[in-house]
Amino acid sequence: MKLTVKEMSLVSMFAALACAGGLLVRFGGEGVVPFSILPFIVLLSGVLLGGRLAALSMALYLVIGLVGVPVFASPPYGGLVYLIKPSAGFLFGYIAAAYVTGRISEIWRKKSVYTYFIAACVGIVVLYLIGLPYLYAVLNFVAGRATGVWSVLKIAFLPFIGFDLIKAGIVSLVAGPVAKQVKRDIS
Numbered sequence: 503m504k505l506t507v508k509e510m511s512l513v514s515m516f517a518a519l520a521c522a523g524g525l526l527v528r529f530g531g532e533g534v535v536p537f538s539i540l541p542f543i544v545l546l547s548g549v550l551l552g553g554r555l556a557a558l559s560m561a562l563y564l565v566i567g568l569v570g571v572p573v574f575a576s577p578p579y580g581g582l583v584y585l586i587k588p589s590a591g592f593l594f595g596y597i598a599a600a601y602v603t604g605r606i607s608e609i610w611r612k613k614s615v616y617t618y619f620i621a622a623c624v625g626i627v628v629l630y631l632i633g634l635p636y637l638y639a640v641l642n643f644v645a646g647r648a649t650g651v652w653s654v655l656k657i658a659f660l661p662f663i664g665f666d667l668i669k670a671g672i673v674s675l676v677a678g679p680v681a682k683q684v685k686r687d688i689s
Contacts, residue, residue, distance in 0.1 A: 509555055516547040516559035520596070521566060521573040535589045535637070535658040536575045541629060542669040544596045545622040548603025549677040550684065556600035564593050586644050589658070591636020598632055599625040607677075618677045622670035626663075634658055 505513070520543050527538040547556040563573065572579035576589065584590055603625030610617045637658050641649040649657075 503554075503558075505555075505558075512551055513555050513559040513562060516543065516551060516556070517562035517566065519543050519547075520560060520563035521571075524563075524567070524573045524575045524579075527575040535592065535633075535662070537662070537665070538575045539669070540575065540596065541599075541626065541666050542673060544600045544629070545603050545625050545670060545673040546677065546680075548600045548625055549607045549618050549621060549673060550681055551600075551604060552608045553601045553604030556604040557597050560596040560600045564597065567593070586640060588637045588640040588645070589633070590640070592629065592633035594636070595629040595632035599629040602628045613678060613681075615674045615678070619670055619674035622673045623667070626666050626670055629666075630659060630663075 520540060523538060523540045523543045527536045527540075544556075544560060547559050550556075551559065567573045567580045567584065568582055570581045574580055574584055574593070576587070578584060578587075584593075603621045606621035606624055607613070607618065610621070634654055638649065638651065638654045641647045641654070
């Protein structure tokens with residue numbers, strides 16, 4: 503995969519934004535799944551960069567954290583040990599959600615608040631489809647905590663879905679103007 507300097511810059515910029523987003527959550531409390539602005543950054547990267555570059559930016563964020571840089575939202579903040587945390591599945595979900603959101607945005611010819619919102623909502627669905635089963639598996643099979651599906655939904659879906667839909671709405675409102683500005687400034 504060959505990338506232009508412009509593409510490398512955009513991928514790096516969104517990976518850096520994701521790193522900053524992971525740091526911000528440290529001031530917002532902790533839980534099994536911390537509240538974070540990362541889904542906003544993931545969705546925005548998708549609609550602005552397209553599927554391939556958005557997924558690459560989130561993969562870069564994941565690699566930065568897994569090599570030990572403390573950029574993840576909750577302790578241990580970085581390193582391979584993070585993979586056994588219940589919320590680690592959402593990190594993989596970020597890559598897939600960014601890709602799917604980006605591909606939908608690329609395929610839809612008419613760009614509008616509505617199309618961006620649909621793309622972002624599908625991205626959220628993908629994020630939860632990866633994050634929730636991972637959380638269930640880690641809690642039940644790694645941590646040895648017998649946890650049912652309803653408990654997983656109460657831990658990692660119900661407290662967050664409303665906020666994530668608001669994030670999707672904000673992404674859909676800002677994506678058009680931001681895309682025009684970025685295109686103008688980078689061209």
